[in-house]
Amino acid sequence: xxxxxxxxxxxxxxxxxxxxxxxxxxxxxxxxxxxxxxxxxxxxxxxxxxxxxxxxxxxxxxxxxxxxxxxxxxxxxxxxxxxxxxxxxxxxxxxxxxxxxxxxxxxxxxxxxxxxxxxxxxxxxxxxxxxxxxxxxxxxxxxxxxxxxxxxxxxxxxxxxxxxxxxxxxxxxxxxxxxxxxxxxxxxxxxxxxxxxxxxxxxxxxxxxxxxxxxxxxxxxxxxxxxxxxxxxxxxxxxxxxxxxxxxxxxxxxxxxxxxxx
DNA sequence: TGAGTATGTTCAG
DNA sequence: TGAACCTACTCAT
Numbered sequence: 001x002x003x004x005x006x007x008x009x010x011x012x013x014x015x016x017x018x019x020x021x022x023x024x025x026x027x028x029x030x031x032x033x034x035x036x037x038x039x040x041x042x043x044x045x046x047x048x049x050x051x052x053x054x055x056x057x058x059x060x061x062x063x064x065x066x067x068x069x070x071x072x073x074x075x076x077x078x079x080x081x082x083x084x085x086x087x088x089x090x091x092x093x094x095x096x097x098x099x100x101x102x103x104x105x106x107x108x109x110x111x112x113x114x115x116x117x118x119x120x121x122x123x124x125x126x127x128x129x130x131x132x133x134x135x136x137x138x139x140x141x142x143x144x145x146x147x148x149x150x151x152x153x154x155x156x157x158x159x160x161x162x163x164x165x166x167x168x169x170x171x172x173x174x175x176x177x178x179x180x181x182x183x184x185x186x187x188x189x190x191x192x193x194x195x196x197x198x199x200x201x202x203x204x205x206x207x208x209x210x211x212x213x214x215x216x217x218x219x220x221x222x223x224x225x226x227x228x229x230x231x232x233x234x235x236x237x238x239x240x241x242x243x244x245x246x247x248x249x250x251x252x253x254x255x256x257x258x259x260x261x262x
Numbered sequence: 263t264g265a266g267t268a269t270g271t272t273c274a275g
Numbered sequence: 276t277g278a279a280c281c282t283a284c285t286c287a288t
Contacts, residue, residue, distance in 0.1 A: 002269060002270090003269050003270095005269095006269075052269090052270075052271090067270080067271070068269095068270080069270050069271060069272095069280075070268065070269080070270045070271080070280080070281095070282085071268090071270090071280075071281065071282040071283075072270090072282085073282085073283090084281095084282085099282075100280085100281070100282050100283095102270065102271055102272080102280070103271080103272095151270095151271090158269045158270075159268085159269060159270085160269050161269080205269075219284075219285075220268090220269065220284095221268085221269080221283065221284065222283080222284065230269090251270090251276085251277095252268095252269095252270085253268090263287100263288085264286105264287090264288085265285105265286090265287085265288100266284105266285085266286085266287100267283100267284085267285080267286100268282100268283090268284085268285105270280100271279105271280095272278105272279085272280095273277105273278090273279085274276105274277090274278085274279100275276090275277090275278105
C-alpha cells in the first residue's frame with residue numbers, strides 16, 4: 001500500500017504522539033511477543049524513515065524495523081487492537097496498532113545502519129545525495145522505469161509515483177538508464193522530492209495540476225486520488241487524449257502515455 | 263458473496 | 276521468474 005510519503009507521514013504522527021513517551025508494547029497476535037516484552041515500559045526516543053522503511057528507536061541498542069509491504073498498515077487514534085495486531089504501542093493517551101507488515105523486527109543499531117546503507121538516497125530528506133542514484137543509473141542498461149522503483153537506486157518511489165513522475169517529466173519509460181541525461185535525471189529527482197514531501201503532509205498522493213482535474217478518480221484503498229496515467233489504461237491522456245497504455249515492467253504494472261512520453 | 267487486484271519485498275528454483 | 280505473505284478494497288454475480 002504505502003510509498004515513501006506514507007512512511008514519512010507515519011513517522012510524523014509518531015513524533016507528534018508517542019516519541020518521548022514511556023510506552024506499553026504488546027503483540028496481541030503473538031508473533032512479536034518476546035520482542036514486545038523486551039521493549040515494554042521503555043521510552044520511544046525517536047523515529048526515523050528511509051524510503052519505505054520505518055525505524056522506531058528505543059535506545060540501549062534496541063530498534064524496531066517496520067516494513068509495511070503490500071498489505072500492512074499502522075492505525076492510530078485509539079483504534080482497538082485486534083487479534084491480528086502484530087504490535088501495539090500505547091502511551092500518552094493514544095496507541096499505534098501495526099497490522100500485517102512484511103517486516104516487524106527488533107534490530108540493533110548496526111542492523112539499522114546496514115539497512116539504511118543498502119538503500120539508495122531518499123529524495124524526501126534534505127541531506128540525501130542524488131549523485132549516489134545518478135552514478136548507479138548511468139551505469140545500467142535497465143529501463144528507467146525499473147531503476148526509479150529500485151529501492152537500492154532511489155528509496156521511496158513505488159508504482160504510483162513511478163508512473164506519475166515519468167509522465168510529468170515526459171520520460172519514455174523504456175529508455176535505458178545509461179541513456180538518460182543528467183538534466184533528465186535532475187528533473188526526475190527534483191520532482192520526486194517535491195511530490196513525496198507534499199504527499200507526506202497528509203499521506204495522500206497528489207500529482208495532477210488543478211487545470212487537469214476532470215473525469216474519474218482512482219481509488220487507492222478507499223481513498224480517492226486523481227492521477228495522470230496510473231490505473232487509467234482504459235482512458236485517454238489528460239493532456240493529449242491518446243489512450244494510456246499499460247504493460248508489466250519490473251514485476252509491476254506500468255502505465256504511460258505513448259504520445260506524451262516518446 | 264466470491265473472484266480478482268493491489269501504493270511491496272524476499273526467497274526458492 | 277514466480278510463489279509466498281495473508282489484508283482490504285472493487286466489481287461482477
